[in-house]
Structure formats: C-alpha cells, structure tokens
Amino acid sequence: MSREYFIGVDLGGTKILAGVFDGNLKCLITDKNKTKAALGYSGVKGRIIETIRGALHLAGIDISRVKGVGIGAPGTISKDGERVLFAPNLDWREVPLKTDIEAELGCPVWLGNDCSLATLGIHKCELDSKPNNMVCIFLGTGIGAGIIANGVILEGETQAAGEVGHMVLDTEGPVCGCGVRGCYEALASRTAIYNKIKNAVENGKQTVLAEDDGKTLTKIRSGKLRRAVEAGDKLAIRVLDETCFYTGVAIANLCNLLNPEVIVIGGGMVDQMGETMLPKIKDAAFNRIMLGAREVRIIVSKLGDDAGITGAAVLAYDNA
C-alpha cells in the first residue's frame, strides 16, 4: 500500500500530543502522553516514539503507510532543521532529534518551533483568506507567538523571532521569569494570573479558587479559572480582565508594527474562555490601533489544542 498518511507531533513541556492525518490533512485520531521532562533527552525521545505508535495503533495504520512526521518543539531549531538547539522547558541543548526519530521509525521527520508550526497549521487549515501578514498569539503558562510576514513564517536571523511574551508593555510592571520588568507574559499569562491570585489570597481576599477555607492555592488550570469566572468570583473576573486588557495592548502594538490582516488568539486559556475574552481584548486593542491598520480581524482559533499537531503535519505534508 502507498504512503499516504502524515503524523503531527506537538511536544510540550508537560505533554506530548500526536495526531494521524490523511492526505487531505484531516486529523483522524490523536494520542497523548505526559512528557516527563525529568527523564532527559533519551527518555523523552522514547515517549515521543511511544505516543506516535499509540496514535497509529488507535488509527489502525501501520508506520509503513506514513509519508512523513512533523514535530513541533518548544525551542529553537537549527537552520539545517536537524537539531533542537535550546528548549528551556525540556532542559535540552543541541539534541539531534530529527535523525534519532527517523532511525527509530524508518520514516522522514521534520522539526519546527511549536508556535511557528501552530501558526502554520492555523494558516493552512483554518483561514480561507491565506493572509500574507498575520500573527497567532498563544496564551497559556507562558505566552508565545508565530508571525507570518510577506507570506512567510518569520523565523528571524537566529530562529528566535516571535517572543511576544517578552514584549515590555509596562516598564514599571512586575518582574517576569526572564528577569525583565513588565513583559506581557509577566502581566497576563496563566503564571501571572496565579501570582496575582496568590498575592490576593495572602492578603485576605476571598475567592472560590482557594482551598482550606480560602487560605491556600494549588495550581490554577484554565478550566478551573473558567468555572470561577462563570460562578461570578470577583477576583477571578478581575485577573482575567487584566489578561484581556494587556492582550489587547499587545495586539495593538503588533498591529501598529506589522499591520497584519488577521490576529488569531489560541492556547489553553483561549480554548476555555475565548468567547468571554474576545470582546474585552478587542476593546483594548481597537482603542490603540492606528487608523491605517484598523481593518485587522481579531479572532479565536477554532483548532484549539490541535493547532500544534496540525501545523506539524503541514510541515511534513509540505516537505514529503
């Protein structure tokens, strides 16, 4: 039988998602595993293989019918596309992921940056207008972005473009994980939200997000935050409003700089609360976008969590 399927892998710091795609880039089935980054490169590499084999098994498709595998990694990729140069969340430096996975699977593999690939997936499989200029912003624990400029993914001189989370929006703002004051990520990510709620709880504020009679705070996932907002929790609503405000400011900055046709927002928080967030984001953005750039559309990605695997499959599809 001919090789007609593609695999897209989204390798994250906490989970690995793999999807089997047909020749029309339709996703047939996905499988998921924890990354267990602490296992190191060789352990995580094994878990990538396991997740790919799991998805193929669920789809009832043999690896011999796969034309190519795309993998989106949370870091910078070497210019030759062979190595992950630096992936802080995985603690990887200079690992030959492409050749290693190819050797295991006996099938061609291509690597890309996770945010760039998710942007490619949204461009190819979600947006009919195929914009020449667009930005996708992914809101989660951190904040990343992919930029398409003059019709091509913008990788920059050293494959480091798209770090929208480290755009300073408030020089007097809170200190970011990167050490700089007032980065967008320090003002609006899920990590920023957690820090704000933790501070408020320590200062005696009431919220359904806290346990033990409102004294302690465990991890805040996006679903938990959504339920608190829906329950009318004032603190949850306030911090989500702040995330929408700074997201709107960040989008306005991007529009004034790059004058894109579309801005797409995605990621964990947007998957859970995109429709609640969108009007507030648009309000903050359109109050700041210059006249000449105001035709921009600001939308929520419908691909959600599948944007990454879709883009990875597109990478394989375009190259195989």
Add this chain to the structure above:
Amino acid sequence: MSREYFIGVDLGGTKILAGVFDGNLKCLITDKNKTKAALGYSGVKGRIIETIRGALHLAGIDISRVKGVGIGAPGTISKDGERVLFAPNLDWREVPLKTDIEAELGCPVWLGNDCSLATLGIHKCELDSKPNNMVCIFLGTGIGAGIIANGVILEGETQAAGEVGHMVLDTEGPVCGCGVRGCYEALASRTAIYNKIKNAVENGKQTVLAEDDGKTLTKIRSGKLRRAVEAGDKLAIRVLDETCFYTGVAIANLCNLLNPEVIVIGGGMVDQMGETMLPKIKDAAFNRIMLGAREVRIIVSKLGDDAGITGAAVLAYDNA
C-alpha cells in the same frame, strides 16, 4: 546624451530635500526648501518641482538626463503606487502625486513611504551585510520605523506597518498625540522632550534651554538640545537619558519579536547626538533582549539626513 541620473526626494512636514544621484547611487548634490504645508497640495507640489529643479541646476544636469525620480512621502501610499492616501502632517488625502509630478517633469516617478524608503537607502547604500531582517528607527519630532522581514520591506496589509512610535511601552505613561497612553513616541520623541522640559520649567527647574531668565521655552531643535547636554545641563541630560532608555526598551521589544540581524537608529536627534546616545540605548536594550536574539548589532546610521533621499533614489534605480 543618455539618461543616467536619478533624483531622490524626501518630502517632510517642514522641509523638502532633493538629491541628484549618479548611476552608482552616489549623491552628487542636494537642494532644500521649506515645505510650507499650509499652501495645500497644489502649492507643495510646486515646491517639490522647484526643489528638484534647484538640485538639477546646482548639479548642472538637465532633466532629460534623469532616468527616474523617487519620492518619499510622510504617509501611506496606495497599492498601485500612484497616490498618497493619507499624510497627516501635510493634511493630504488621496492625492495623485505620481502622475502630477510626471506630467510636470516628463520623467518617470515612483512613490514610497518616507521611513520605508530611508530604510531601503540604509540597506542598499550603508550596510554591506544586506541583512534579511532589520529595523531602522527614526527619532525626531515623531518616531517612525522601517522593517525588512524575510528580505523584503514590510508594508503590511494596508501599507501601514512600521508605526513603532505607537508601540505602548508604559500603559500608565503620558498621553500621546494619537490619544493613547504610554506610546514610545509620547515617552521619547523630541515632542515628548519638549513637553517634559516645558513642565519642568513651569515648575521652577533651571535649564539653559529656557529664555527670559528661565521662564519661557521656545522650540527645542536637536542641535540646541545637544549643546545643552554638552554644557552639562542637568535637565537636558535627564530627558535625553529617558529617551535613550525608552529607545532601548523599544529596540528590545523589536528584537524579541522579529529577531533582526541589525537595528539602525537615525533621525534628527541621532544625527546630533548618536554617539552619546548609543551606549545608553544599548544598555537598556541588551538588559531586555532574550538569549536567542542577542547577536543583534545596534548601530547609528551614517547616512543621517540623507537616508531618505538615498532610499528614494534607490526606489527609482530599482524600478527605472
């Protein structure tokens, strides 16, 4: 005799500069006139012609030997390159500048945005590395920029890209001319400097920049500011330091987003004080640029005030 010369025109809100360039894009001579924007489109059009004819006269070259004219205008240009769609400083909307100047001169004319053309001029005539990704920032009364992404000038969907002056750097900052709080231009332009000094003088601060025993403040040109800084004027030094700080923050944002090879700074203030400003700008920038993007070079344009006419001549050269 053959047509072998090019004309570059930099049309600004206050002055018109025209240069005659030979076939190697070497500037032979320039001429300059006040714009007198109050004369309206037809009056200013006449002054453009006059400035071009003045430069040709000084060079001793007849218009019949000019292969093409490039004009950089302070606004957005229509996609077909025929009209200036909107130039706020000239109060122009939808004016057919290309065909009108062609009719007067009997020679082909091309239009471009002033900041984009200055960037093109710096790219073609000043930077040997011909970077695929670069940003030029022009600091003057306002702040503008030109972006080269993936090897091409980034114009955006509606020719409105590059408005770096309206990137918000401090959501709680002073209100910009555009109405938004904390734009880079409201924090760091010569207009911002004037407002800060005016405020300080009204509050009794001493400065050599004020007249009438320190009570009144007239226009502050870049040369006057430089002399005050050189004389050790504390207020002048402080406001210039702030401009350098915010310029560094703006540059860091651009580097984290676009990961360029080079950032070039130019414009009136930089022509006067570039070497004083550069170490302070670099300090603020490199404290905020992410690891992966730190190979960027930050430099002062040597073309200075001639960047605009050079880029306009390049536009004619590339198209004629």
